Amino acid sequence: MTRLLTVTDLHVYYGSVHALKGVSLEVAEGEVVALLGANGAGKTTLLRTISGLVRPRQGEIRLGDRVITHLPAHEIVALGVAHAPEGRRVFGTLTVEENLTLGAYVRGATPEVEETRAWVYDLFPRLRERRRQMAGTLSGGEQQMLAIGRALMARPRLLLLDEPSLGLAPLLVQSIFRTIAEIARQGVTILLVEQNARAALRLAQRGYVLTTGTILASGSAAELMAGDRVKAAYLSGRSALTS
Numbered sequence: 356m357t358r359l360l361t362v363t364d365l366h367v368y369y370g371s372v373h374a375l376k377g378v379s380l381e382v383a384e385g386e387v388v389a390l391l392g393a394n395g396a397g398k399t400t401l402l403r404t405i406s407g408l409v410r411p412r413q414g415e416i417r418l419g420d421r422v423i424t425h426l427p428a429h430e431i432v433a434l435g436v437a438h439a440p441e442g443r444r445v446f447g448t449l450t451v452e453e454n455l456t457l458g459a460y461v462r463g464a465t466p467e468v469e470e471t472r473a474w475v476y477d478l479f480p481r482l483r484e485r486r487r488q489m490a491g492t493l494s495g496g497e498q499q500m501l502a503i504g505r506a507l508m509a510r511p512r513l514l515l516l517d518e519p520s521l522g523l524a525p526l527l528v529q530s531i532f533r534t535i536a537e538i539a540r541q542g543v544t545i546l547l548v549e550q551n552a553r554a555a556l557r558l559a560q561r562g563y564v565l566t567t568g569t570i571l572a573s574g575s576a577a578e579l580m581a582g583d584r585v586k587a588a589y590l591s592g593r594s595a596l597t598s
C-alpha cells in the first residue's frame with residue numbers, strides 16, 4: 356500500500372477558535388476515504404488546510420514523501436491535489452466550457468486541455484450538452500458536476516471533494532455518487548467529505564469521523580457502518596445513517 360496523503364497532528368486556529376486539535380489521517384494511493392462529521396466538526400477546514408488555503412499552527416502534511424505543509428496553494432495543485440469546494444463555486448458569467456478550461460489553466464495544467472475536457476464530458480455527459488450555457492444558469496446539481504469537473508481538469512492524483520451531495524435531490528445524489536465511483540475506478544484517489552454518511556461509506560473503503568476538531572473514530576467502511584460512533588458524531592444522530 357503506497358501512502359499518498361499523510362496528515363500528522365494538525366492544529367488549526369481561526370483566531371481563538373481551535374478548529375483542528377491534532378488531526379492525523381492517511382490516504383493510500385487508489386483509495387476512497389470518507390471524512391464524516393456533524394456541522395462545524397472541521398471537515399472543510401481540514402480540506403482547506405491540505406490545499407494550502409488555511410495555514411496550520413502545528414503538524415505536517417505529506418504528499419507521498421514530500422512535505423507540502425507550507426507550500427503555496429498553486430504549488431500544491433501543481434503537485435496533483437485538486438479541491439472541489441463546497442457550495443458549487445463556479446464562475447457564473449462564464450460558460451461551462453470556459454469554467455473547465457479555466458480549471459486547467461488556473462491549476463497550471465495547460466497541456467492536453469482538449470483531451471482532459473473530453474474525459475470530463477464523458478464522466479458528466481450533462482456538462483457536454485450544456486457546454487455553451489452560462490454556469491450561473493445551471494441547476495444546483497449541474498453546478499456541482501461542474502465544480503467537480505473543474506477540479507478534474509488538473510488531472511489530480513488526489514481529489515478533495517467537499518459535500519458533493521449537498522442540497523441535491525435523492526436521484527441526483529445517486530447519480531453524483533455513481534460518477535464519483537467511476538472517477539475512483541479510473542485511478543483518482545479521493546478524500547470525500549460528506550454529511551450523507553451512508554452514501555459515503557458505501558463508496559469508500561475507509562473512513563474517519565471528526566467531532567469538534569478531533570478524530571473520534573476510524574476504520575473500514577463496514578466497521579464504521581456497523582458501529583454507533585458515526586451516529587454519535589452527528590448532532591441529529593439518526594439522520595446520518597437512516598437517510
Ligand SMILES: Nc1ncnc2c1ncn2[C@@H]1O[C@H](COP(=O)(O)OP(=O)(O)OP(=O)(O)O)[C@@H](O)[C@H]1O
Nearest residue numbers: 369370372374392393394395396397398399400401
Ligand atoms: N474563517 C473562519 N473564521 C472563524 N472560524 C471559522 C472559520 N471557518 C470555520 N470556522 C470555525 O471552525 C470550525 C470548523 O468549521 P468547518 O467549516 O471546518 O466545519 P465543517 O465540519 O466543514 O462543517 P460544515 O459541515 O458545517 O461545513 C467551526 O466551529 C467554524 O465555525
